[in-house]
Amino acid sequence: xxxxxxxxxxxxxxxxxxxxxxxxxxxxxxxxxxxxxxxxxxxxxxxxxxxxxxxxxxxxxxxxxxxxxxxxxxxxxxxxxxxxxxxxxxxxxxxxxxxxxxxxxxxxxxxxxxxxxxxxxxxxxxxxxxxxxxxxxxxxxxxxxxxxxxxxxxxxxxxxxxxxxxxxxxxxxxxxxxxxxxxxx
Amino acid sequence: xxxxxxxxxxxxxxxxxxxxxxxxxxxxxxxxxxxxxxxxxxxxxxxxxxxxxxxxxxxxxxxxxxxxxxxxxxxxxxxxxxxxxxxxxxxxxxxxxxxxxxxxxxxxxxxxxxxxxxxxxxxxxxxxxxxxxxxxxxxxxxxxxxxxxxxxxxxxxxxxxxxxxxxxxxxxxxxxxxxxxxxxxxxxxxxxxxxxxxxxxxxxxxxxxxxxxxxxxxxxxxxxxxxxxxxxxxxxxxxxxxxxxxxxxxxxxxxxxxxxxxxxxxxxxxxxxxxxxxxxxxxxxxxxxxxxxxxxxxxxxxxxxxxxxxxxxxxxxxxxxxxxxxxxxxxxxxxxxxxxxxxxxxxxxxxxxxxxxxxxxxxxxxxxxxxxxxxxxxxxxxxxxxxxxxxxxxxxxxxxxxxxxxxxxxxxxxxxxxxxxxxxxxxxxxxxxxxxxxxxxxxxxxxxxxxxxxxxxxxxxxxxxxxxxxxxxxxxxxxxxxxxxxxxxxxxxxxxxxxxxxxxxxxxxxxxxxxxxxxxxxxxxxxxxxxxxxxxxxxxxxxxxxxxxxxxxxxxxxxxxxxxxxxxxxxxxxxxxxxxxxxxxxxxxxxxxxxxxxxxxxxxxxxxxxxxxxxxxxxxxxxxxxxxxxxxxxxxxxxxxxxxxxxxxxxxxxxxxxxxxxxxxxxxxxxxxxxxxxxxxxxxxxxxxxxxxxxxxxxxxxxxxxxxxxxxx
Numbered sequence: 001x002x003x004x005x006x007x008x009x010x011x012x013x014x015x016x017x018x019x020x021x022x023x024x025x026x027x028x029x030x031x032x033x034x035x036x037x038x039x040x041x042x043x044x045x046x047x048x049x050x051x052x053x054x055x056x057x058x059x060x061x062x063x064x065x066x067x068x069x070x071x072x073x074x075x076x077x078x079x080x081x082x083x084x085x086x087x088x089x090x091x092x093x094x095x096x097x098x099x100x101x102x103x104x105x106x107x108x109x110x111x112x113x114x115x116x117x118x119x120x121x122x123x124x125x126x127x128x129x130x131x132x133x134x135x136x137x138x139x140x141x142x143x144x145x146x147x148x149x150x151x152x153x154x155x156x157x158x159x160x161x162x163x164x165x166x167x168x169x170x171x172x173x174x175x176x177x178x179x180x181x182x183x184x185x
Numbered sequence: 186x187x188x189x190x191x192x193x194x195x196x197x198x199x200x201x202x203x204x205x206x207x208x209x210x211x212x213x214x215x216x217x218x219x220x221x222x223x224x225x226x227x228x229x230x231x232x233x234x235x236x237x238x239x240x241x242x243x244x245x246x247x248x249x250x251x252x253x254x255x256x257x258x259x260x261x262x263x264x265x266x267x268x269x270x271x272x273x274x275x276x277x278x279x280x281x282x283x284x285x286x287x288x289x290x291x292x293x294x295x296x297x298x299x300x301x302x303x304x305x306x307x308x309x310x311x312x313x314x315x316x317x318x319x320x321x322x323x324x325x326x327x328x329x330x331x332x333x334x335x336x337x338x339x340x341x342x343x344x345x346x347x348x349x350x351x352x353x354x355x356x357x358x359x360x361x362x363x364x365x366x367x368x369x370x371x372x373x374x375x376x377x378x379x380x381x382x383x384x385x386x387x388x389x390x391x392x393x394x395x396x397x398x399x400x401x402x403x404x405x406x407x408x409x410x411x412x413x414x415x416x417x418x419x420x421x422x423x424x425x426x427x428x429x430x431x432x433x434x435x436x437x438x439x440x441x442x443x444x445x446x447x448x449x450x451x452x453x454x455x456x457x458x459x460x461x462x463x464x465x466x467x468x469x470x471x472x473x474x475x476x477x478x479x480x481x482x483x484x485x486x487x488x489x490x491x492x493x494x495x496x497x498x499x500x501x502x503x504x505x506x507x508x509x510x511x512x513x514x515x516x517x518x519x520x521x522x523x524x525x526x527x528x529x530x531x532x533x534x535x536x537x538x539x540x541x542x543x544x545x546x547x548x549x550x551x552x553x554x555x556x557x558x559x560x561x562x563x564x565x566x567x568x569x570x571x572x573x574x575x576x577x578x579x580x581x582x583x584x585x586x587x588x589x590x591x592x593x594x595x596x597x598x599x600x601x602x603x604x605x606x607x608x609x610x611x612x613x614x615x616x617x618x619x620x621x622x623x624x625x626x627x628x629x630x631x632x633x634x635x636x637x638x639x640x641x642x643x644x645x646x647x648x649x650x651x652x653x654x655x656x657x658x659x660x661x662x663x664x665x666x667x668x669x670x671x672x673x674x675x676x677x678x679x680x681x682x683x684x685x686x687x688x689x690x691x692x693x694x695x696x697x698x699x700x701x702x703x704x705x706x707x708x709x710x711x712x713x714x715x716x717x718x719x720x721x722x723x724x725x726x727x728x729x730x731x732x733x734x735x736x737x738x739x740x741x742x743x744x745x746x747x748x749x750x751x752x753x754x755x756x757x758x759x760x761x762x763x764x765x766x767x768x769x770x771x772x773x774x775x776x777x778x779x780x781x782x783x784x785x786x787x788x789x790x791x792x793x794x795x796x797x798x799x800x801x802x803x804x805x806x807x808x809x810x811x812x813x814x815x816x817x818x819x820x821x822x823x824x825x826x827x828x829x830x831x832x833x834x835x836x837x838x839x840x841x842x843x844x845x846x847x848x849x850x851x852x853x854x855x856x857x858x859x860x861x862x863x864x865x866x867x868x869x870x871x872x873x874x875x876x877x878x879x880x881x882x883x884x885x886x887x888x889x890x891x892x893x894x895x896x897x898x
Binding site: 131132134135136138160165 | 189
């Protein structure tokens, strides 16, 4: 840890990290980001995102700036403009939507083969969301369908979440935080 | 619609009886519920789940074995007072574990069924029903057969509480005060009753020991059966049912627990017919089942308790699994900590046991000390299954069984059971000697088998005892013996009525015997007869033979008995056994017969389709091998005549069927020979010499020539 980092620590300032939150439309990205914010800053109604929005939230040692991208088909080409800034990726999957799992896989594959992403070792956190739905797939099943085991050059992690109740989010963000810290040092 | 439920084990208590676990109603909205469970050690425990661990709310001291549990409370308030019965005593606890009621019912027998409704308490001992209100005696009823369960309807339709009692003789008795209002016939001995709608209503769910479930609507004067679920797959008897909307479609589903460990969920489709939606096997008999929410809030689950005391949840909550790069799925932290704590506990126990064993070895040298035998409980069932005319013996022990020895002094066949993983070895036995054995078999069980199911096939007329020596995997190794009677008319089953138009043979007994005496003789001869002498002057029982479909009517009173059957062999067996019993007691019997000659041809005609089917099967199976060889040689079976082609098509089925019933043909031959001998015995002829020519006729079977031979040998 450098002198500057220590100084930051003493002053109580937190390191800023830029995170990209991606995923198909209606997978629950905005809801997840909303749930990660402090309870007084949370909004009640969540509507489909248009374009993108920038949200911020803090964890114990980091301050995250999240680009909450719209997942709708016509806005997906916006994603690549922000790849350069992203130091980590949160990829949200609707685990109850078996039909569009292949679409999610396709988007993930184009994301991973993008020149801005391909050679950078950035951590990817997968949220298998909507686990409260009765016929939702397990995280193991989702990782099989998305062929996550083929990602060799980047650290990744998948956890099941229920964004409405906030279950499972903390474990995921804790992992992301650890990864970013180890990358820095 | 299908559901997936994940199994979570919560905790283990001692051996539990039927219906001794309940979920307390949730406090406030959408929180987890507490579980109350009581076991054979008399410990009533109430616990809640916190982060995957069972946190006890209270635990009582050990006492006598708890046989039932029910929840109650003042009407209109949450039903959260816990009532347990042990012996003839009922105790009540608040949800905090404070005992507020001790009530001694002063019965000679122990209570085996109980229902609580407000201030009303309904208890049943083996034959007695009692109703108390505020601990004051109200009504009393003596049932004709053993009572298995009780429930009570409280609907606006009825002016008063209407208790319904499930009795062993295949009826539900609906009571009014101390009087029997009417009874409802059900297709098997009912073992459990539950209200379909917990908030009141007039519908009662029942489950039978032969695995059927049904819904009965109880009216003022009569009852209507709404639906019935048959037991085609021959699953175990039903020990508990509950209604709960686990599927989440807004309609209450039926949760069923069976004695072979099967847990089932029946949902209702658009036409309101129950259909199976989920099935899970727990390998031990399920004694209690409840729907609710225990492990994690807002995830519904089915909570079950098994015989050995495992409290297990089948939850809709997905199994938490996090994954990352790497080939294997990582264990969750909960699993890891569980393994660690188990390992530590085991190590501690090992040291303790080792010390204890050394101490025991030393004290066992002492000449004055006596080694006590550890007591373990065996849950056994010996029942006649209707569809294959054989007995199924199930034994369940709280720990794993090491081996089981079967000894019998009657000729019986042991049949294969697919579920059994035990290794059987038959020992040679000498049946010639007096007190000789006809069967000596040992079952050595695989690891962790707590439940064993065997099939036993008996022959009518040969009676005696079957003994089972059970040795569990316990230190020191001990053994318990169980005895089962194989009755003279072992293949007969009780039923509600018989067909009166059949030609009947009658056997009449007149002599100086009491009602109790002749009842004990009948109970000796026939299965499913209550041990207790029925009330009243005379009694009539109806039976049917599960193998042949012939029937028997037994009517008797003090000094007189009449037995009617359309099968001469049944009458002959009865007269032999009854006269033998009477001679033992030195009572003079006047036996008279009234033989109907038509009955023999009637019985032969009843056997005919079975015999023909078996012969045809045997003939077809003979050809299968040859036909298969031809098929292989020629490459196709197109040149064969259609008859042979059809044999080839269903060869697998035929072979399986043939393997299943190897002794069927022999059994039928034996019955026909018995019938032949018995028919002429009543006429005073001895025709044993002509049996060989009868067998010749049977080998070239034709119904008409057989009938001719019977009428004029």
